[in-house]
Amino acid sequence: MQGNLNIRIGQGFDVHAFGEGDHVMLGGVRVPHAQGVVAHSDGDVVIHALCDAILGALALGDIGQHFPPSDPRWKGVDSSAFLRHCNALARERGWTLGNADLTVICERPKIGPHAQAMRETLAATLGVDIDAVSVKATTSERLGFTGRGEGIAAQAAVLLQSV
Numbered sequence: 362m363q364g365n366l367n368i369r370i371g372q373g374f375d376v377h378a379f380g381e382g383d384h385v386m387l388g389g390v391r392v393p394h395a396q397g398v399v400a401h402s403d404g405d406v407v408i409h410a411l412c413d414a415i416l417g418a419l420a421l422g423d424i425g426q427h428f429p430p431s432d433p434r435w436k437g438v439d440s441s442a443f444l445r446h447c448n449a450l451a452r453e454r455g456w457t458l459g460n461a462d463l464t465v466i467c468e469r470p471k472i473g474p475h476a477q478a479m480r481e482t483l484a485a486t487l488g489v490d491i492d493a494v495s496v497k498a499t500t501s502e503r504l505g506f507t508g509r510g511e512g513i514a515a516q517a518a519v520l521l522q523s524v
């Protein structure tokens with residue numbers, strides 16, 4: 362028996378096309394790369410997928426409804442602000458992040474060397490222990506848009522638990 366423990370799950374997915382630039386923001390970490398991404402904000406696919414997972418668990422829509430791409434306030438903004446907002450929505454409703462499991466899908470850049478920094482940064486932004494945040498990566502074996510190096514994708518799964 363779980364007693365009075367309430368839990369919610371959520372999942373999120375995001376994609377950005379590669380474009381001009383010399384780095385990509387991933388999980389709040391600046392990762393050097395031969396290209397940047399095309400986005401209204403800083404284009405952090407990891408944080409965007411994580412925000413959508415949290416919003417999904419709360420049944421509160423998606424990131425584009427909270428931060429419309431048509432709104433100039435979000436132009437070039439650090440996506441950590443979106444994550445703090447989604448985390449606050451959860452806390453206000455009596456939920457805390459149990460854990461988040463994140464997967465980055467791209468051929469390049471290599472994520473492994475940056476995964477620990479992403480975990481630390483995301484855990485600090487969310488106010489949770491680093492053990493609650495997992496960052497994984499996979500190529501798509503050169504198949505599809507990620508395989509051709511046209512863009513980068515991220516998936517997120519979260520569990521929220523009642524405080």
Ligand SMILES: Nc1ccn([C@@H]2O[C@H](COP(=O)(O)O)[C@@H](O)[C@H]2O)c(=O)n1
Nearest residue numbers: 467468469470471472473498499500501
């Ligand atoms: N952008 C990426 C993609 C993958 N990795 C790591 O490489 C390992 C092998 O990836 P496969 O797609 O061949 O399964 C895997 O363990 C990933 O952690 C990476 O660091 N960056």
Ligand SMILES: C[C@@]1(CO)OP(=O)(O)OP(=O)(O)OC[C@H]1O
Nearest residue numbers: 400401402424425428429430435
């Ligand atoms: C983050 C927002 C902010 O306007 O824009 P983008 O940076 O383009 O990213 P996307 O993943 O398309 O999510 C929609 C928007 O909420």
